Amino acid sequence: MSTVLVLLDHADTGALRGSVLELATVARDLAGDGGAVHGLWVGDEPLDPALPVLGRHGVSVVHAATTGAADPRLTPVLAEVLVDAVTASGATVLLALSTFENKEAVARFAVATGAGVVTDAAAVERDAEGRVVAAKTVLAGTWTTRCAVLTDPAVVLVKAGAVPAREVDADAPALPAVSAREVAVSERATRARVVERTAEEPTDRPDLAAADTVVVGGRGTEGDFTALEALADVLGAAVGATRVATDEGWIGHEAQIGQTGVTVSPRLYIGAGVSGAVHHRGGMQASGTVVAINSDPEAPVFEIADYGIVGDLFVVLPQLTEALRAR
Numbered sequence: 001m002s003t004v005l006v007l008l009d010h011a012d013t014g015a016l017r018g019s020v021l022e023l024a025t026v027a028r029d030l031a032g033d034g035g036a037v038h039g040l041w042v043g044d045e046p047l048d049p050a051l052p053v054l055g056r057h058g059v060s061v062v063h064a065a066t067t068g069a070a071d072p073r074l075t076p077v078l079a080e081v082l083v084d085a086v087t088a089s090g091a092t093v094l095l096a097l098s099t100f101e102n103k104e105a106v107a108r109f110a111v112a113t114g115a116g117v118v119t120d121a122a123a124v125e126r127d128a129e130g131r132v133v134a135a136k137t138v139l140a141g142t143w144t145t146r147c148a149v150l151t152d153p154a155v156v157l158v159k160a161g162a163v164p165a166r167e168v169d170a171d172a173p174a175l176p177a178v179s180a181r182e183v184a185v186s187e188r189a190t191r192a193r194v195v196e197r198t199a200e201e202p203t204d205r206p207d208l209a210a211a212d213t214v215v216v217g218g219r220g221t222e223g224d225f226t227a228l229e230a231l232a233d234v235l236g237a238a239v240g241a242t243r244v245a246t247d248e249g250w251i252g253h254e255a256q257i258g259q260t261g262v263t264v265s266p267r268l269y270i271g272a273g274v275s276g277a278v279h280h281r282g283g284m285q286a287s288g289t290v291v292a293i294n295s296d297p298e299a300p301v302f303e304i305a306d307y308g309i310v311g312d313l314f315v316v317l318p319q320l321t322e323a324l325r326a327r
């Protein structure tokens with residue numbers, strides 16, 4: 001019988017990140033009949049509001065871990081909590097969202113436990129031998145690989161949007177049982193401390209890595225993202241950028257998509273003034289439908305676009321936004 005543990009990423013308010021429910025769905029498939037899906041809630045944010053939705057997605061036990069004075073947002077602290085939770089739950093598979101923080105935490109976890117890790121997985125399944133196998137693109141999106149994790153526990157970080165979240169097939173799914181524990185974190189894990197935190201201005205836009213639709217600007221914007229932002233707002237989309245745009249300081253580095261930025265796999269990617277360089281493609285090639293707007297008909301982005309518009313983005317984007325508003 002296999003237990004799969006899912007790291008329950010959540011906001012400071014206690015709101016679950018939507019893609020966590022996708023992980024619970026993957027976890028159910030990996031656990032199989034007779035297996036169990038456990039969740040790991042780290043921190044003292046209110047857990048109760050999340051329990052019904054976790055129950056509906058097949059989570060039977062939530063390990064609620066606190067760390068005393070140690071800040072669980074620090075990856076060395078989180079790594080020690082992961083070791084504790086995997087031991088306490090007896091999990092043979094650990095799943096988490098593929099974020100920068102989680103990648104660092106599971107790398108530390110792997111050093112401590114010897115576990116095999118795959119990050120940025122787009123799909124996870126068990127093969128005929130029961131091994132956990134994760135599919136991911138590598139080498140700037142030019143190859144797709146399948147990697148079997150040969151250790152127990154196996155650790156896989158899954159990209160947001162990899163699978164649709166599915167509720168369990170039951171009229172009244174049970175609430176998960178909660179197992180609370182305070183983890184004694186080592187002195188070594190607390191040698192760096194957060195001394196100040198300032199919240200960024202809240203935005204109504206979705207998280208870039210998890211968004212269903214992204215509107216992306218490149219050098220062609222010449223630093224003016226107004227038309228992109230207007231389109232993004234009509235579509236409820238996140239705004240992303242190429243490295244040129246972030247290096248120029250036109251938009252924050254957290255918006256950079258590509259080999260050295262965020263990897264996205266939205267259902268719809270709209271790129272404007274983006275040439276489609278290989279380093280950028282590496283972070284968006286798994287997108288569903290790709291729309292490119294570029295004034296150069298020879299731009300490489302048209303090779304991967306499902307729909308291409310040859311034109312000036314400052315003309316095309318406002319027309320598109322107006323047409324969508326009119327609908």
Ligand SMILES: Cc1cc2nc3c(=O)[nH]c(=O)nc-3n(C[C@H](O)[C@H](O)[C@H](O)COP(=O)(O)OP(=O)(O)OC[C@H]3O[C@@H](n4cnc5c(N)ncnc54)[C@H](O)[C@@H]3O)c2cc1C
Pocket residue numbers: 217218219220221241242243244245256257258259260261272273274275276277278279280283293294295296299311312313314
């Ligand atoms: C090690 C390494 C890592 C890198 N990592 C990344 C990464 O993570 N992400 C990333 O994006 N890049 C990355 N890069 C940079 C990458 O190679 C490209 O230089 C970059 O992606 C190009 O950005 P761009 O498309 O905005 O600019 P350009 O390649 O200059 O293209 C601009 C495009 O805009 C079009 N255009 C101009 N004006 C208009 C207009 N008015 N209307 C419509 N179209 C217009 C032009 O025809 C052109 O095709 C990396 C590079 C290296 C060496």
